[in-house]
Amino acid sequence: MKALVTTSLDPLTLELRSVPDPRPHPDEALIEVHATALNRADILLAIRRPVGSPLGLDVVGTVLSPAADGSGPPAGTRVTGLAANNAWAELAAVRTDRLAAVPDSVTDTDAATLPVAGLTALYALQKAGWLLGKHTLVTGASGGVGRMAVQLAHAGGSKVTAWVGSEARGTGLAEFGAKVVAGYEEPPTTPADILVDSVGGEVFTTGYKLLRRGGMATVFGNTVRAELRLPADWGHARPGVRIEYLFLLDEITRRDVPADLALLLALVTSGKLVAELGLLTPWTDPQPAIAALHSRSVNGKVVLSM
Numbered sequence: 308m309k310a311l312v313t314t315s316l317d318p319l320t321l322e323l324r325s326v327p328d329p330r331p332h333p334d335e336a337l338i339e340v341h342a343t344a345l346n347r348a349d350i351l352l353a354i355r356r357p358v359g360s361p362l363g364l365d366v367v368g369t370v371l372s373p374a375a376d377g378s379g380p381p382a383g384t385r386v387t388g389l390a391a392n393n394a395w396a397e398l399a400a401v402r403t404d405r406l407a408a409v410p411d412s413v414t415d416t417d418a419a420t421l422p423v424a425g426l427t428a429l430y431a432l433q434k435a436g437w438l439l440g441k442h443t444l445v446t447g448a449s450g451g452v453g454r455m456a457v458q459l460a461h462a463g464g465s466k467v468t469a470w471v472g473s474e475a476r477g478t479g480l481a482e483f484g485a486k487v488v489a490g491y492e493e494p495p496t497t498p499a500d501i502l503v504d505s506v507g508g509e510v511f512t513t514g515y516k517l518l519r520r521g522g523m524a525t526v527f528g529n530t531v532r533a534e535l536r537l538p539a540d541w542g543h544a545r546p547g548v549r550i551e552y553l554f555l556l557d558e559i560t561r562r563d564v565p566a567d568l569a570l571l572l573a574l575v576t577s578g579k580l581v582a583e584l585g586l587l588t589p590w591t592d593p594q595p596a597i598a599a600l601h602s603r604s605v606n607g608k609v610v611l612s613m
């Protein structure tokens with residue numbers, strides 16, 4: 308089969324290569340891949356992995372062979388899920404406890420936007436607890452995870468401030484019920500109960516200072532790769548505050564991923580969650596998509612179709 312792999316040319320340059328077909332473990336289904344999404348995490352992985360490594364976390368496709376242990380969906384089921392860095396390929400072996408059936412009402416491209424971005428946003432908010440009546444500040448709200456977090460926080464009954472780099476990057480977020488704060492020079496000022504941060508650095512510190520007593524900061528990224536600083540009165544000024552880091556690939560070991568994917572798919576079906584497609588491109592030509600994500604020139608998710 309064909310798969311996209313890392314090359315020695317440049318960590319962000321991928322190559323379509325013939326590789327051996329996957330040989331699924333007993334708890335894995337063999338999927339014929341229809342679509343996959345591109346995440347900033349994939350780019351970070353591409354930079355770190357050895358030459359010739361496969362990539363790809365988000366997977367949508369049809370089950371060709373169900374898992375040998377009898378778990379998971381039967382042959383012919385259209386599924387979405389989390390692959391183990393092997394989704395950018397014609398075929399992928401995927402653990403059945405990372406898969407959910409896709410309803411007819413959800414397209415392949417919409418389903419491809421959900422696993423990494425949707426589950427990260429969902430778990431970040433679930434860690435914060437009760438959302439109804441709370442105020443949530445989402446940083447990096449223009450990004451793949453951020454746009455999902457804004458919508459899910461709003462759907463959960465929270466007021467939402469979406470902090471983005473510019474007016475243009477925040478396009479569409481007000482329609483999801485968020486108050487949009489654009490620009491890093493003029494930060495938000497409204498106190499928050501929940502901070503969902505992935506930008507890191509000064510943005511994290513500013514967001515943290517806005518937390519009320521008993522507030523919660525869920526951090527799942529440090530996109531700017533800068534030290535995180537807490538103010539001197541970090542706890543005294545806001546007793547009961549909690550800070551938790553979410554690592555999706557660790558978090559899923561304690562979660563019912565098929566049920567959580569089914570929840571996201573149901574929210575898409577009901578219109579409460581919009582799977583925003585920023586760019587759809589054939590997987591045989593991934594470079595423009597990688598460049599667009601890297602340079603923040605696309606609003607919404609980048610999806611590769613097979």
Ligand SMILES: NC(=O)c1ccc[n+]([C@@H]2O[C@H](COP(=O)([O-])OP(=O)(O)OC[C@H]3O[C@@H](n4cnc5c(N)ncnc54)[C@H](OP(=O)(O)O)[C@@H]3O)[C@@H](O)[C@H]2O)c1
Pocket residue numbers: 346347348351423424427447448449450451452453470471472473476477505506527528529530531553554555556600603
């Ligand atoms: N821990 C986990 O398991 C986990 C899971 C998923 C993602 N992540 C991490 O979370 C972060 C967000 O992921 P994502 O997929 O939503 O990424 P994304 O779509 O690229 O969004 C990142 C957002 O960060 C903002 N940003 C601010 N400063 C930036 C800078 N110097 N460079 C790039 N972006 C900057 C951008 O907003 P503006 O353009 O509006 O400034 C951008 O929309 C990434 O760091 C990713 O690696 C971690």
